Structure formats: C-alpha cells, structure tokens
Amino acid sequence: MSDLDPAEVFRQEAADLIETLEQALLDLEKRPDDGELVGLAFRALHTLKGSGAMFGFTAVSEFIHEFETAFDRVRKGEAAADRRLIAAALEARDHVARLIDDPDVDPARGQAILAALKVAVSGEAPALGAPQPEPAAAVMAAAAGPSAGWRVRFRLPADALTLGTNPLLLLDELRALGPCDVLAEAAEVPTLDRLEPQQCYLAWDVTLRAAVPQEAVDDVFLFVRDDMDLLIEPLAAHGAQQPEQPDAATAAAAALAAAAGLLDEAVAVTPPAKADAVPAGHLPAGPARSSAVKVERNATLRVPAERLDELMDRVGELVIAQARLSQLAETIHDPALVNVAEEIERLTSSLRDTTMGTRMVPIGSLFGRFRRLVHDLSEELGKSINFVTEGEDTELDKTVIEQLADPLVHLIRNSIDHGIENPERRAETGKSATGTLRLSASHRGAEVAITVSDDGAGLNGERIRRRAEEAGLLLPGQAISEGELNRMIFQPGFSTAAQVTSLSGRGVGMDVVKRTIDGLRGSIDVDTRPGKGSTMTLRLPLTLAIIDGLLVRVGQDRYTIPLAAVEECLELPTGVDGDARGRSFLNLRGDLVPFLKLRQVFNTEGRPDPFQKVVVVASDTTRVGLVVDQIIGNNQTVIKQLSRLHSGLKTFSGATILGDGTVALILDVMNLVAFGQKLEERRRAETLGRAA
Known part of the structure; x- marks a missing residue:
C-alpha cells in the first residue's frame, strides 16, 4: 500500500499547474491575442478545478469555477486580455495558491478578488454566492419550445477517476447551460467481487433542454474529449422525448452516488498522455470498449528529493569502494581480479552518470519564477522593464538550484530598485524609457556562470567609499582597487540607500547573496560602468557531489x-624555470601561458622529480599551468566538504578519499588562476618599479 498522502500529491501537482498558469498569464500580457496562451491558462484552471474537487479541496474548486467562468470570456474573444485583467487574474492565481495551503482562508477575500476579475472582464461585479439570475440559455429554451436542446451521451475511460477526472463536475457544467435530465447507464457495473474501486463503469445519457450552441456543449468536454466516447445530437432529432425507464433512472442515480463516493479513494499519481481519440458520435457497445482503448502513460515519476540525496550518498560510497578495489587489483596482479575490477569500474561510472543526471535540472525552472517578481516590482516602482532570460537549458545540480532562489531575488530587486532609473531620469540621459534586465546562464569549464545585468546607472563608487568609511570598513583615503571597493556592497549591514523602504535599505540582501554563494563554493564578480549599468556574475560548481578528477602528486602529497x-x-621543457617565487611562462603554440610551481605555492619540502609535468587549466578565458611532480591518472572524485576550521583555504574546494584510504585535497582552479594573475600583476609592478 502506498504511504503517499493524497492531499500532498495534489499539492505537488497543483504547484506545477499554478506555475504554468502564472507563466501563461505573464506571456499573455505581452501577446494578448495569442489563443494558444489563453488555452494553456484555461487548461491549467480546468485541471486544477477537477483535481481539487476530487481530493476534497472544495473551496479551491469553487473559487476556480468562478475564476474559470470569468476567464472564459477571454477564451471566446468577448474580452481583451489587457493589463488590468492580467493583474486581476494574477491576484486570483495567488488566492488559489493560498487556498491550497490553507483551505480556511477568509472567503470574503476571494469574493473581492473575483469581483475585481469580473469588473476587469465585463464591468459587472456580482458577489460570489449571491443568487444567480436564470441562465440566458434557459430563457431561450423556454421561448424556443420543448424541442430545443441537445442529447449528450458520454462514457469516460475506465481509469478516469484515477487520473483526476470528476464526472460530477461535467454534469454540473451541463446543468449550468440549462435544464437537464440525467440518466446514468449502469449496465457495465460488475458484481461486487469483480468491482475495481478506482475504475469508472458508468455512462451517462443527458437531455439538455436549452437552445445553446453546440460549441457551448463541446466546451464542457474540452479537456477530456480525446480519452472518452462522446455523442452530441440535436434534441429535435429524437422528438424531444423524455427519458424512459424511471425505475432504471432511480437505480442509476444510486449507482452514481456510489461512484461519487469512490472518488475520494482515487489517487492521481502520473498525468496521462493522450490516448488514441475516439471520434465523437461513436459509442462502442458493451464491455469490449474497456479492453479496446489503451492509455499510454507519461514515463515520469515524482520522487522525494531526500531519496535522491540518499542515493547520491550511496553512489559516492560505491565510487570510493570501487577505487579501493581497482588499487587492490593492481597490487595483486591477478588477471581475473583485474577483469572484475574493470567491469565494476565501468558499471560504477555508468551508475554515477545516471544518478548525476537525475539531479541535474535546467536552470530555466528557476528563471521562470522571477518573471512575476519583475512584473510586480515594475508596477510598484513605476518603471518599465524588459526582462530577458538566456541559457535556460543550462543544467545545474538541483541542490545548487534550490539554494540560488534567494540570492537571485535579492540581485534582481537591487537591479530594479537601485540600478534601473525611472523613465524620466532615463530620458534625461538619452536612454530608452524601458530598462533592460538580463538574466543568463552558461557553462564555463567546470563551472556555471549566472549573470544578472542591467542597463541602469551602475554603482556609485564615491557613495560606496563614503558609506564604507562611515561604517569603519575603510580608513579615510585608504588605497583600494575598484574591484575590492565594489565588493564592499556584500558586507553585512552595508547599504547605500538614502532611506529604508520595503525593498531595500537595511543592508541584508547582498549579505545573504554572499553567504549563500560562499556556502556553494562559488564566487561573485562585480562589473560596473557608471551610467551604463552593472553585471553581477555568480560562478558555481556544476555539482556538489561527484566529479571526474585528475590525480597528481606534489612531493609526497596528492591532489585532485x-x-x-x-x-x-605536457612535460615541463628543459631549461624553463621560474624565479624564486615560482612563476614564469610557457610558449604553447605561440601563446604565452603563465605557470605556477605547486611545490613552491604549497611550501613542499624535498627535491622535485627530475621530469616535472605541467597541467594546463582554464577558468573562463584565462589559462594557467600547474607544475607537478607526477600525473597519476584520472579518478572519480567524491567531494567531501572541508571543516569550518579550513574554510579560509580558498585554494582548495574540498577533499576526497582515495582508494588506499588516504585523503587528497581538491584544488580550486578558479582561485589558483586568480592567484597566478595576482603574482603576475605584482611582478609587473616590481619590474616597473625597478625600471623607474
């Protein structure tokens, strides 16, 4: 028996649907005539309504029904999706999310939101729950006589209840069109010993006595039509006869009530893919229909994140054990053992890649969340902003993505509040009234770079220095590089805002950014041009778990x-040597590449090996050679975090356990490259000083 809470399953599925709805509404604001976007939003609403009713979220279902009714006018082209309507629809979307988290939310709040939505759509504002006027369709039916209307016969797929379809809601929508006579066909309901509680055995014959267009009837079955048997015929073709067999109708009503009770036991786990459609008007007879229609399911499975983390831990331990086995096989020199070790190494590598793949998530899933943030802030601050995203397909470890949300929120808020000027100020400086905020991601070697850039005013260096001196972070007149001055904004409590507002001024946001990125073993680069804008670049490791590493030896120590x-x-060429501080250049096919002797960087004792090797590494566009005594070979490296005592060692990003049980430190290439750059800058400064 599954231990999943049905309500929690619904909340997880609802979160995806709400996200889809929000993205569709935001896109619709820019493309109000896009029918595909309207349909996407309407499908999300319809699915939420049906699933909510099935899982007992009655308040959610009722609210969405009114939401859907108002939004239906947009779908039919009777109302325009202007800014006011989108704002009201987004507020309704937020209320749906609140209802899912807490069904006891004050209903008056929902009534006010629906009233605003109806005003935005049609200018009318009837209160939710107030007596509704008689449907126009019913009035038309009375005027047109008893023959006006439709005969509707439908049978849902056998697994309709399991997949979240509620036939009672379909019947309610038909009744909303006008007076209906409903007859449930219970001929296929099996005996109790053969009854499957989660299967739908009933069919329905509905006589709709209202002169409504067939399109209105078709819309009732819009999102389930492909998976069901449906027949819609004019009522006049059947002489407007009343449904016969009142006794059967009574029995069918009891069967319908029993089916409704079974809805509470149905649990939707995986959304269905579309099955082969059955043409409308064709209703296969007898039980053969259940076995004839095959529903293909989407090959996805929702797994708790904790299980993935546990699996990753086990794979990490397996990688370490495999490394020990390989080393043991090389020591014993038993061919049979070597073959087994090589086979296990191949399987372990494949398992590692597969497990890592399950943790990698496109960063677009994170970028999409910020569209609403930008939309709301632009409205609040009165700034017109063009939000551009790039590199949404860039994949990153899910653990990293989960922790990136807050830092990016603070960076985006800062760019909009402090960076991008108001339209009047932008006009004075010759800029477009609409500011541009760009969020992008890209792979750069073993890292992912995420940039937040704007075309605003840029950082004010003088104001930063003044605030830093006031806070005691700098001495008056103290010499400091531009990069170090810009990084002052990440100090705890540091803010250049003139006053505290709801968005900024307390000096907390950028401190959160710095702490989170440091915790992810990443870094932040700040690039600003006064009057042109700023760019914040976050550099993060691809994963926090397992990487492929190159094992090297420096003296008696090993590093990855x-x-x-x-x-x-390559081998260090004869005659090429660094000075006393261990720096020099290699000529690699015409390019000069600086190199560092790790023996001197790490103060390694003893004499170096006679034939030293150079490992050329790259960070972004910069290359540096690392001189080592020996290159041992490739290995799968399980990253272990260093203790807080060693957190200040920026040249190491972690440690790993080797096959013999010893520990090897993992080199932080980015910091080593930066170290090499600083050495070269110092060398140039000393050379210029001697020349002077």
Missing part, C-alpha cells in the same frame, strides 16, 4: 584537479 577544467598535460 577537476578534469573539466584541464585543457592539456
């Missing part, structure tokens, strides 16, 4: 270099 950052390996 992330293989994704390695460009090439």
